[in-house]
Amino acid sequence: MADTGDDDDDRYRIKEGDYVVLKRGDIYKSVQILPKKKVIFEKQWIFLDNAVGCLYGDTFEIGAGGGLQPQNTKTTESPPDSKVAGTDNRNIIDDGKSQKLTKDDIEKLKDQGLRGQEIVQQLIENSSTFSNKTGYAQDKYIKKKKKKYENTVTVLRPNCRILAMMYHGREPGKICHLRYDTLAQMLTLANIHANSKVLVFETCAGLVLGSIMERMGGFGTVIQMFPGEGPVRAGVESFGFPAHFYETLHEFPICHLNALEAGTLNKRPVAGEKESTAEEEEVLPGADQQDGSPDDQSMETVSGDAKVQDQKQKEEEKRREAKALEKKVKLEEKQRKLAAAAAQLDGRNADGLVIASRFHPCPVLLRLLRFLSPSRPFAVYSQYLEPLIECYTKLKEQGGAVGLKVTDTWLRHYQVLPNRTHPRLLMSGGGGYLLSGTTVASERSAGSLQSEEPAPKRQKLKDTLG
């Protein structure tokens, strides 16, 4: 069963250079598998080389040197059933002295190379109150100790859900405290699907952008509007998309929106390019001159050195020329990309809009809505409610959008065990808010605050007149 279909397996096997997510319990970390690279995960150093060739989802134990070993048959789950257990905790006194092993003892055990399960076993044996606990309390104790001393890590393929959970757990500040279920709402309410053109404005380290790209599967177009100098896409790398996905991704600086709408956009980059090349040409002769003077001096001294210096000078010139050429090529590339993005935007026919940033969404939303076709959904995320209320009010005033809703969701985790099912903790107000709606053909008739039900009024008039 394990041998057949090795070709199919290939897709599910870890390869070098892959981006993966390490998981232990609820802790996730995104890393790239590089040979002989040390990775810190949960205060432990790990080498991921041994993971290459294994299947995604496999669990490994961290060996003494930090190497990974595939975990063997799990025999850890079933504690001996015939353990002595008490009935309740009325006689259990918590004085901190029930565990006979000291911290040093445990460290020694760890150094001896005992596996997590065995350490837990030692802890149980050296605990004076363990046998007085109830069965449930014993399970809970074992679980807690296992969590602390187990040495395993699971390697997962990154996807939107795992990365969203990771960011939310580790660095919520980077993603504007966007909770993963709110992200799910956003993706669905904005109807993100393949073969559509989506505008994104986000400052969530690329997580939102990556999720959108994943949902589009490399089909269609994504245009990222970015504030400032360049788009932040750190999170997108962690998804490990194939190269062709990036061909669908464009970026456009939001500061140039004015120019785009006025139709004056393309001139600026070209002018800039000319300026920069002119500057470089000025720099080159100047540098040559500088090099020339030490050259002169040295020629007076040693002729042999002069030849060497000549060569050096030539090499430096070549390098500088090469650099200048590179710069030129890069600038051209940049301009080409800008033009391509502008062309995509020019049609004013985008199919979806997603905004998730730390900036106030109102001006961004109102500007970018103009680039959407009518009857297309949009979703705006904000960590706080008030900016969205402003957006909502402004949109109602100006028209052009229907079905406006401001929503938030709650997420509650439950512990489910026989006879012990209960909610664990309640997270409310921690996930941010969403404004969603659908664009419609906007009417620019001046001063029209149209009510939604003109019909009855007209009827009355007709009645009185007729």
Added chain:
Amino acid sequence: MSFVEYSECIQDSDVAIIYLGHNSVMPVKVQHGAQTQTRYGVIRHSSDLIGQRYGSKVTCSKGGWVYVLHPTPELWTVSLPHRTQILYTTDIATITMMLDLKPGSIVCESGTGSGSLSHAILRTIAPTGHLHTVEFHKQRSEKAAEEFSEHRVSHLVTVRNQDVCKDGFGVTGVADAVFLDIPSPWEAVGHAKAALKKHGSQRDFFRCFYCINGLKKPDGDSNIRVETFGRILPSTSRCSHRAAPPGSCWSSGTETTQPHVSGTTSMSRQLSQELMIHQSSVAWDNLKLPWRLWWTVKLQDAKHKMNQMRALNGERSVNTRSVSIPGVT
């Protein structure tokens, strides 16, 4: 027009959504010469709809106006004719993320019901994925197939009219994700496992969801909707003779057709150690609801277990009402 791809203008035999007002939308099948009555007047398809751009305002006969929108699964969910209780967008969104759906995913779903989730899945897995959906009610399965065809997505979906608990999904070893929303999901778990891919399922993209039918209807913006969805932890076995850890349902019992009986692999454990209950709400009134919900779960589990034991002993199954189940207070 298609539910998985946008188009600009309305054409004959499209399905369009008429937006009458907040919380008031209705679907319309566009046909030459047809008319639709709304509270603002009559909409004549040939003149008012066909050829117009989606999103434009349409004036009705009495002078009122409405908007015509391109259909999306979200608009469909709030406007479709209900044949069963449906899933609403909030939960659909979470399910889509938790099942890791994306273009190219193969999904198995049961029951189809009114097709609310099905349309959302189709939108997400297009153009390269496929949905295998199973509905045991004949008329509902036919109606669903009809709708998929009207919405131009039938190439992405296969509707089967069978009982998933007995006959499974009709496919094996292909699915990236399985979704179960049926009265007794544990009975279909074996088939779910069979339908899932060998590695994709047991290694990464494998999630199996139960949806206990404690759904409540939403009230406008403030929704209370509680579902439990359980995640079965995969048994990462390389060899075929591994006993799965308790707490998962891949114990050796599932390989045979006999029901499990033993105390250690009790049905209630099938719901695994991690359930996430998703609750979207603004109203605080129904705080009791979640408790009632897991109470329902517990009750069903105990009943099921009892029935199994009785079946093995040759007795008839019992109705919940007439039995006082020990241990359940």
